[in-house]
Amino acid sequence: MSEILSVSKLNKSFGGVTVARDIDFALQAGTMHCLIGPNGAGKSSFFRLILGEHAPDSGTISFRETDITRMRSFERIRRGISVKFQVPGIFKALSVRQNLEVAFQHHLHGHNLATTVRRVLEFTNLESEVETAAGVLSHGQQQWLEIGMAVGVEPQLLLLDEPTAGMSPDETRKTGEMLHELNGRGITILAVEHDMAFVEQIATRVTVLHFGAIFAEGTIAEIIDHPGVQEIYLGTADE
Amino acid sequence: MPEVSGSFLDDTPVEQRSRAAIWLSRLEGPQTMGRGPVFWAVVVLAVLGAAIYPQFTNPFAVGNTAYFMVWTFMAMGLGVVWGYTGALSFGQTAFFGVAGYAYGILTINVGAAFGFTWVALIISVALAGLIALLIGYFMFYGRIRGVFIGIVTLSVTLVFETFMAQTAGPQWRVGDARLNGFNGMSGMPPLTIPWFGGDILLYPGIGLYYTLLAMVVLCYLGLRMLLNAPFGNVLVAIRENPERAEMLGYDIRLYQMLAFGLGGALAGLSGALYTAWGQYITPSSMGLTAAALPIVWVAVGGRRDITATLLGTLAVLYAFQTLTIYGSQYALIVMGALLVFTVLVTPDGLIATAMERIGRLFGKTRR
Amino acid sequence: MELFATIFAMTYQFGDAFAFLVISCAGLAVIFGMMGIINLAHGEFIMCGAYVTAASARAGLPLPLAILCGALVAGIVGMAIERTVVRHLYHRPLDSIIATWGISLIATQGVLIVLGSTMQGIGTPLGSITVGDRSYSAYRLVLMAAAIGLLVGLYLLFYHTRFGVIARATIQRPQMARALGVDTRRIYGLTFGLGAALAGLAGGLYAPTMTMVPTMGSTFIVESFVTVVVGGADIFVGAAPAAAILAVIKASLTAWYGQLFGQIGLLVAVIIVIRVLPGGLSAWLKRSKQ
Numbered sequence: 001m002s003e004i005l006s007v008s009k010l011n012k013s014f015g016g017v018t019v020a021r022d023i024d025f026a027l028q029a030g031t032m033h034c035l036i037g038p039n040g041a042g043k044s045s046f047f048r049l050i051l052g053e054h055a056p057d058s059g060t061i062s063f064r065e066t067d068i069t070r071m072r073s074f075e076r077i078r079r080g081i082s083v084k085f086q087v088p089g090i091f092k093a094l095s096v097r098q099n100l101e102v103a104f105q106h107h108l109h110g111h112n113l114a115t116t117v118r119r120v121l122e123f124t125n126l127e128s129e130v131e132t133a134a135g136v137l138s139h140g141q142q143q144w145l146e147i148g149m150a151v152g153v154e155p156q157l158l159l160l161d162e163p164t165a166g167m168s169p170d171e172t173r174k175t176g177e178m179l180h181e182l183n184g185r186g187i188t189i190l191a192v193e194h195d196m197a198f199v200e201q202i203a204t205r206v207t208v209l210h211f212g213a214i215f216a217e218g219t220i221a222e223i224i225d226h227p228g229v230q231e232i233y234l235g236t237a238d239e
Numbered sequence: 240m241p242e243v244s245g246s247f248l249d250d251t252p253v254e255q256r257s258r259a260a261i262w263l264s265r266l267e268g269p270q271t272m273g274r275g276p277v278f279w280a281v282v283v284l285a286v287l288g289a290a291i292y293p294q295f296t297n298p299f300a301v302g303n304t305a306y307f308m309v310w311t312f313m314a315m316g317l318g319v320v321w322g323y324t325g326a327l328s329f330g331q332t333a334f335f336g337v338a339g340y341a342y343g344i345l346t347i348n349v350g351a352a353f354g355f356t357w358v359a360l361i362i363s364v365a366l367a368g369l370i371a372l373l374i375g376y377f378m379f380y381g382r383i384r385g386v387f388i389g390i391v392t393l394s395v396t397l398v399f400e401t402f403m404a405q406t407a408g409p410q411w412r413v414g415d416a417r418l419n420g421f422n423g424m425s426g427m428p429p430l431t432i433p434w435f436g437g438d439i440l441l442y443p444g445i446g447l448y449y450t451l452l453a454m455v456v457l458c459y460l461g462l463r464m465l466l467n468a469p470f471g472n473v474l475v476a477i478r479e480n481p482e483r484a485e486m487l488g489y490d491i492r493l494y495q496m497l498a499f500g501l502g503g504a505l506a507g508l509s510g511a512l513y514t515a516w517g518q519y520i521t522p523s524s525m526g527l528t529a530a531a532l533p534i535v536w537v538a539v540g541g542r543r544d545i546t547a548t549l550l551g552t553l554a555v556l557y558a559f560q561t562l563t564i565y566g567s568q569y570a571l572i573v574m575g576a577l578l579v580f581t582v583l584v585t586p587d588g589l590i591a592t593a594m595e596r597i598g599r600l601f602g603k604t605r606r
Numbered sequence: 607m608e609l610f611a612t613i614f615a616m617t618y619q620f621g622d623a624f625a626f627l628v629i630s631c632a633g634l635a636v637i638f639g640m641m642g643i644i645n646l647a648h649g650e651f652i653m654c655g656a657y658v659t660a661a662s663a664r665a666g667l668p669l670p671l672a673i674l675c676g677a678l679v680a681g682i683v684g685m686a687i688e689r690t691v692v693r694h695l696y697h698r699p700l701d702s703i704i705a706t707w708g709i710s711l712i713a714t715q716g717v718l719i720v721l722g723s724t725m726q727g728i729g730t731p732l733g734s735i736t737v738g739d740r741s742y743s744a745y746r747l748v749l750m751a752a753a754i755g756l757l758v759g760l761y762l763l764f765y766h767t768r769f770g771v772i773a774r775a776t777i778q779r780p781q782m783a784r785a786l787g788v789d790t791r792r793i794y795g796l797t798f799g800l801g802a803a804l805a806g807l808a809g810g811l812y813a814p815t816m817t818m819v820p821t822m823g824s825t826f827i828v829e830s831f832v833t834v835v836v837g838g839a840d841i842f843v844g845a846a847p848a849a850a851i852l853a854v855i856k857a858s859l860t861a862w863y864g865q866l867f868g869q870i871g872l873l874v875a876v877i878i879v880i881r882v883l884p885g886g887l888s889a890w891l892k893r894s895k896q
Contacts, residue, residue: 051486077488089483091476098269102476103487105469110261149487327700374877381880386644386699390831391876397828398873405866527824531711538704568715575711582705583694 004029004157004188005050010059012049012212019045020056021213027157032179032189034199036223037209038232043192044086046209047159051083052076064156078106080156084149086165086192088142092135096126096145099134103149116152123178124148140171144178151182158182160191164198176201196224208232266460268467270323270475272544272594289452293445301448307556308451309512314536314552315462315545316505322542323466324498325478326379330392331506332530333399334371338363338507339520340403340418343427348414351428356515360430363511364504371503375496382492396525403522423521430515447516455549458505462545474498506533528571532559535574539581541591551590611738619861622746623868624853625753628846629812631830631837632756633805635845638834640777640797642699643692646706648805648830649823650713655680655806656813656822657717663728663813673810677803684802688795696794710823717820725818745814752811756804757846764842773797832872836879837887844887851875851887 005027012020019042027033035043048054050061052073060069068076077083090099100117108116121127124144129137134145143163150158163179164172172195179202183189193199199206199220206223208215216226223229267274273282293301313331320328345359374395378388407420418424430447465471476484477491485491514520523529540551555577562570585592634648645651659676663669687709695702732744764770776783776793784790808826816822833852837844855875860868883890 053482072490073485074488074490077486083486085483085486089480089486091479091483093479094472094475095269098472101469102472102484105472106488109469327703377877377880381877381882383880386638386642386703387835387880389700389703390644390835391880394828394831394835394873394876397824398869401866401869527821527827528711528714531707534704534707566719568719571715572712572719575708575715578708578711579691579705582701582708583691586698586701 002029003027004064005190006062007050008060008062010049010061011057012045012054013057018212020049020059021211023059023212023214025207025214027188027190028205029156029188030183030186031204032183032191032202033205033207034203034220035190035192035207035209036194036196036199037215041209042212043209044161045212047083047161047192050076050159051081081159082150082153082155082157083159084143084146084161084163086161088139088146090134090142090146090149092133094134095131096121096134096137097130099145099149100152104152107153120148120152123181125174140167143167143171143175147175147178151187154185155187157188157190160189160193162192162194164193164195172198173201262464262468265464265467268463268471270466270471271463272546272591272598286452286456290449293448298444302444303560305444305448305451306516307553308448308455309516310509310533310536310556311455311549311552312458312512313506313509313533314540314548315458316502316509317533317537318542318545318548319462319466319474319505320499320502321537322544322548323471323474323478324495326384326495326499327386327389328392328499328502329389329530329534330374330394330396331502331533332525333392333396334367334503334506335510335513336396336399336403336520336522336525337370337510338367339510339514339524340424341366342511342514343424343520344413344416346427347416347424351431354431356428356430360508360511360515364507367507367510368500368504371506372496372500375499375503379492379495379499393530396530397527400522400525403525421522423519423523424514425519427514427518429518430512451512458508459545459549466545470494470497531578532574535578537588539577539589541588541594543587544591544594547588547591547594550594551588554590608738611740614737615740616857616861618742618746619857620853621750623857623860624849625746625750626812627829627833627849627853627856628753629749629756629808630826631833631845631849632760633801633803633808634830635834635837636760636804637798637801639845640773640801641696641794643696643702643798644699644706644831644834645798645801646703646827647687647710647713649825649827650710651680651684651802651805651823652809652812652826653713653717653820653823654683655809656816656818657721657725657809658806659810659813660725660728660818664726669728669731669814673807673813676810676813677807680806680809681799681803684805685795685799687802688798692798693791693794714820714823721820723819727816727818728814730814743815749811756807757842761842769796828869829872832876835876838890843891847891848887 003026005025007023007025010020010023010025012018023046035046037043045054049056052068052071052075056069060067062068063076063079063081066079068079091102094102097117100120101113104113104116121130124147126137126141126145126148129141134142137145143166147160147163150160160179164175167175176198179189179191189202191202193203203220205217206220207217208223208226208229210232215232216223216229218226292304313335317328317331320326320331341363342359345362346356349355349359374392378391383391403418403423404421406418407422409417411418411420416424430450432446466474473484473489473494476487477489477494481491510520510524513524536552536555537548539555540549541547555574559570559574562573581589587595630652633651634645637643637645637648655673655676657676658679659669659672662675663672667675691705691709692702695705730743730745732748734741735744735747736742764774772783772788773793773796775786776788776790780790783793809823816825833845833848836852837846837848852872852875855871856868859871879887
């Protein structure tokens with residue numbers, strides 16, 4: 001297996017708050033990797049650094065063996081990274097179809113665009129909502145639409161920020177199946193997630209962030225048995 | 240480009256539609272109001288009505304209507320920049336003025352033979368577009384947004400006005416063309432069409448009227464197609480959520496700059512046509528009052544739809560001229576009040592709101 | 607001695623430009639910095655202050671009182687406009703620009719109709735002083751002092767009074783301020799009124815040096831917009847240093863090439879500043895402080 005994303009000695013702080021502290025991280029191609037940690041551990045900031053929304057103070061980020069540390073966001077996206085934000089980043093005034101078209105028209109045209117839109121609609125169970133304005137969809141449907149927007153052009157790497165936040169158990173289960181299917185198509189997935197049951201359902205590997213630094217990394221079983229992790233994360237989650 | 244692995248793709252060959260057919264299909268679409276046979280019947284009737292209008296009225300009214308049409312390009316350009324892209328520009332009159340003066344300088348120096356006036360028109364419009372691209376580059380690549388775009392563009396047009404107003408001295412000349420400071424330039428030839436046995440001069444009158452009508456229709460239909468094309472979708476996506484649009488792989492600065500350039504070129508088209516129409520241009524066409532007027536037309540008409548922008552512009556221009564009979568100060572007060580009223584009561588624009596109501600009456604959902 | 611005269615001439619040019627930029631942008635900067643609203647009727651509040659000042663000075667009021675009168679009237683008009691129009695547009699900043707522009711059109715043309723195309727002004731007081739072989743207006747020196755006084759006064763108001771503290775709290779965390787029992791609407795109204803009064807003050811201060819025409823506000827707006835854009839959102843960290851930098855540019859270009867190039871130089875400076883320093887000087891200064 002090869003590394004699709006590798007981060008080395010990444011540092012970033014805002015004023016006195018350090019959100020990334022000497023992060024060394026490697027993501028193996030083809031895996032489903034979860035990023036967990038208590039609130040404020042720097043998970044979302046880590047995503048923003050990967051995406052280029054924040055510039056790191058020091059360190060490098062490589063994607064498929066290209067140094068992307070200094071690239072602008074859209075250039076990283078064009079190299080095959082896709083993202084689904086925690087707050088649905090859909091275009092609420094546009095219809096479901098238009099949302100998907102805007103997401104894909106960069107790479108696809110005409111007939112290919114139309115079929116891709118149709119297949120993604122099928123994949124996300126949104127066929128019946130194709131002309132609905134995205135802003136009036138249910139919360140779960142909005143999340144799926146955004147997943148659809150992120151995967152229609154089949155990125156190499158999909159970043160998901162709390163894909164199941166606010167979903168019902170049924171929607172969460174369906175989302176897990178969706179992610180397994182995407183992973184089966186060869187998409188590497190890196191997800192920030194709070195719901196440990198969901199992490200167990202999808203993750204092949206788990207990394208724990210704490211105060212902007214990597215605290216532990218391993219398989220899901222190793223992480224659950226890790227005494228320190230229980231203390232900082234699982235313990236507080238029970239409160 | 241990411242390697243598209245293709246399982247969402249269908250590679251079976253299909254009958255490919257021609258490029259022209261694709262563009263024609265974009266006359267209707269999500270970014271523009273109006274679709275279906277009823278809408279297009281109304282459009283055709285409106286154009287036919289405009290075409291036979293000169294038969295039923297006097298030459299003055301024809302020239303006057305041509306004058307109204309001159310301004311619609313600037314308004315539609317502002318609609319693209321402000322309504323579709325979300326960048327509120329107060330400086331469209333700067334591009335109007337640049338092209339107006341450029342047309343004057345070119346035609347006074349070169350003359351009107353062999354249809355050069357059209358070449359001058361194209362050069363002027365290109366120049367306005369290029370300057371808009373340049374200003375757009377600094378603004379959008381400098382990540383200026385929101386209200387600051389308005390301030391910078393307004394400052395640009397006011398400085399332009401100040402500059403042109405002080406060019407009264409005889410040293411301010413380009414070739415044979417005196418800039419004449421506050422009094423402005425005059426004496427440039429109108430548009431001409433080369434013809435056997437002498438050029439046809441397009442003075443305000445029937446010839447110019449039909450030329451402008453054709454240009455308005457072409458520009459309107461062209462913009463409809465552009466706005467429903469992928470380019471237009473991206474503009475609207477950027478207006479709605481710029482961060483997300485960037486995270487879909489779009490260089491939003493580039494799109495905003497291009498839209499701004501297009502808006503500038505259209506304002507320039509109005510400026511060059513205005514100069515050709517009246518054979519004069521003055522610095523006050525870039526002043527504070529002049530800069531406010533396109534905003535009034537587009538805000539009152541409705542900025543988020545090109546049809547509403549066009550209709551609103553014509554309606555407000557007509558109302559403004561009618562009021563000017565009682566004194567232009569009164570007309571400007573009414574314009575100011577209309578602006579405040581629109582913003583407070585129908586933020587989407589009077590015409591756009593009315594069109595939506597009518598659309599609903601016919602039981603058709605918009606967009 | 608000649609050296610001193612040259613230095614004095616340059617300092618005078620700079621001080622004059624600095625005073626003009628600070629005084630004309632203060633009202634705009636307060637409203638923008640505190641409320642995020644660009645008030646395009648800024649020039650008309652200046653005109654209002656100038657007209658009231660000139661009228662009351664000619665009615666026999668001493669000039670300083672007349673200027674205060676101008677500021678007061680502009681402030682009251684500002685609060686009235688805040689209550690009727692601007693209040694409804696706080697969550698729509700672009701629309702608030704448009705609406706204030708509408709108000710500006712109404713005000714300019716209304717004054718033109720009611721008071722005619724020009725009004726009798728008041729002469730510049732205090733005569734002139736002579737340094738070297740050139741004479742300088744003493745009133746302009748007063749204006750420079752007024753600019754400094756204005757900055758100090760605003761600093762004291764926002765950092766050392768109850769109103770200032772509440773206003774800054776309201777701007778930073780409106781929900782929190784409301785939860786603590788602050789009448790945020792009243793604070794917004796007062797802040798807008800303060801901005802309008804400062805514009806009126808600018809009009810009053812410059813009334814003796816200008817021709818009274820309804821469009822006189824437009825003389826000020828390019829300079830004040832430019833200062834606010836370069837400065838960014840904070841009046842003390844941003845607008846004051848921006849005014850100093852722009853004053854150097856404007857004074858030197860004006861001295862060498864004339865008024866017009868002073869203005870063009872300002873515009874070019876702005877375009878360059880926004881290209882290299884997004885968020886203006888205040889964002890940059892705050893970042894580098896960290």
